[in-house]
Amino acid sequence: MNAAARPTTSRAELTAVIKRARNIMRKDPGLNGDADRIPQLSWLLFLKSLDDHEKSRELVEDDYRPVIDEPFRWRDWAGPDVSKPRTGESLTGFVNNELLPHLAGLRGLARQGRERDVVAQVFSDVHNRMLSGYLLAELVEQIDRVNFNSSDDLHTMALVYESMLKEMRDSAGDAGEFYTPRPVVRFMVDMLDPQIGETVMDPAAGTGGFLVEAHEHVKTKVSSVQDRERTRGTIRGFEKKPQPFLLGQMNLLLHNAHEPAVVRGNALLPSLTEQKDDGVDIVLTNPPFGGEEEASVVKSFPVGMRTSETSWLFLQAVMARIDRSRGRAAVVVPNSTLFDKGIGAAIKKKLLTEFDLHTVVRLPNGVFEPYTAIPSNLLFFEAGRPTRDVWFYELPLPEGRKKYTKTKPLRYEEFADLATWWGSPGAGTERREDRTENDHAWTVPVEQIVERGYDLDLRNPHQADSLENRPVAEILDELVEVEKEILELLQGLRAEVGSGARR
Known part of the structure; x- marks a missing residue:
């Protein structure tokens, strides 16, 4: 049956397929928990989705040459039309000794160059962990039931993909990785408003959430073949861990991103000069906290700006990427970034002196639950001019709520008031000229921030003076002063007791 005639997959059927696939994998002694099962399912789904995607292109492009050649395409060894289906040792032998080494060794040639390089990067760390070739054959049969090559199935695939990401996120906190909620991603993309032809980068791409959202945002503006051509290669990124990289590539593939340039590697390895020379128009990212x-890596940064703290290094890298192109950025940062002194203050000085940090969005508690309880903020800044004033906006919790939870997360609709207050999305100060202060928004002159030692952890002056609304650094300073006073009182009492004893 060809790709055009094959029926779509209903959500109910897809749910059943994934459930059966997981049950099959649980029986295999080579797979121990989701840490093994999710990667196994992911690379097989990647090959199936790539093959369906290529079948679709072959129908409309007369000169299209598949990225993967025979006999290594999914249809050649796993599809329903295979004349001699493999199973048992024949299947594991083919997969372990022929298929995976071939895919990892692909090198870019002609028009398929970039796609082949991506496949090679994806499979450079892929291993078949299933020991039973019979169970592997059953798993392949289940995955082959999923049809990826119709637009309807992209929506269906979202169920599979979100299910995998949920499993991955639920176990990610132990590794110190926190995935950005989709409403936060969408808001950041909407406010930066990427245009056709602009390059968008995420230097800590993970599973591709920011890049896919940016691609979908730009796609709504495309109205001609010429527009489509201008999007070629404009999605860029780095991800150094193999599993998120694989899922990110599949995510971009399924959303028909036009030749994305996402590299498996550490975005911090190039010097800041190299990063500046390789600039982009937009950076959207949620770099690792606390890593x-x-x-x-640290030694490649300028003296006085060196720190092993990953989030500070990423912030410097983001500034370098958008500097040459006079670009713009939106970055998720923890509260500590706002009040850190020392090297942190030096980096913030550079940010305020050389860039326009025009907006800081203070997110409410629990936005990143259950992965981390660390309070977080969104920094929006542009290259080409220094900061004069910083606008702060404190996103409120819904009425009656104290925090977000896993079962009651943040919704995109809760950004509506902030988006209205924002002004016009995109680059340029003129887009934000009509902002006014309100219960959630206030502005601070840069001179005041400099006087505070580049402390950006500023409380909302329109809210009650409660511990919940006060900056952490301010509370800690007061606690230190109280402790000092207590210590002085104790020392005085101790002196009196000593004097009495001598009398």
Whole structure:
């Protein structure tokens, strides 16, 4: 049956397929928990989705040459029309000794160059962990039931993909990785408003959430073949871990991103000069919080700006990427970024002196639950001019709520008032000229921030003076002063007791 005639997959059927696939994998002694099962399912789904995608292109492009050649295409060894289906040792032998080494060794040639390089990167760390070739054959049969090549099935695939990401996110906190909620991603993309032809980068791409959202945003503006051509290669990124990289590539593939240039590697390895020369128009990212980089990476940063704290290094890298192109950025940062002193203050000085940090969105508690309870903020800044004033906007919790939870997460609709207050999305100060202060928004002159030692952890002056609304640094300073006073009182009492004893 050809790609055009094959029926779509209903959501109910797809749910049943994935359930059966997971049950099959649970029986295999080579797979221990989701840490093994999710990667196994992911690379097989990637090959199936790529093959369906290529079948679709072959129908409309007379000179199209598949990225993967015979006999390594999914249809050649796993599809329903295979004359001699493999199973048992024949299947595991083919997969382990022929298929995976071939895919990992692909090199770019002619028009398929970039796609082949991507496949090679994806499969450079892929291993078949299933020991039973019979169970693997059953799993392949289930995956082959999913049809990826119709627009309806893209919506259906979202169920599979979200299910996998949910499983991945639920176990990600232990590794210090936190995935950005979709409403936050969408808001950040909408406010930066990527245009046709603009390059968009995420230096910590993960599973591709920002890049896919940016692609979908730009796609709504495309109205001609020429527009489509101008989007070629404008999606860029880095991801150094193999599993998120694989899922991100599949995500971009399924959304028909036009030759995305996402590399498996560490975005912090190039020097800041190299990153500046390789600039982009837009950076959207949620870099790792609290991580540490190896010494060789830290040494590539300027003296006085060196730190092993990953989020500070990424912030410098983002500034370098948008500087040459006079671009714009939106970055998720923890509260500590706002009040950190020392090297943190030096980096913030550079940010305020060389860039326009025009908006800081203070997110409410629990936005990143259950992965982390760390309070977070969104920094929006543009290259080409220094900061004069910083607008702060405190996104409120829904009435009656104290925090977001796993079962009651943030919704995109809750950004509506902020989006209205924002002004016109996109680049340029003129788009934000009509902003006014309200219960949630206030502006601070840059001179005041400089006087505070580049402390951006500023409380909302329109809200009650409660511990919940006060900056962490301010509370800590007061606690230190109280402790000092207590210590002085104790020392005084101790002196009196000593004096009495001598009398």
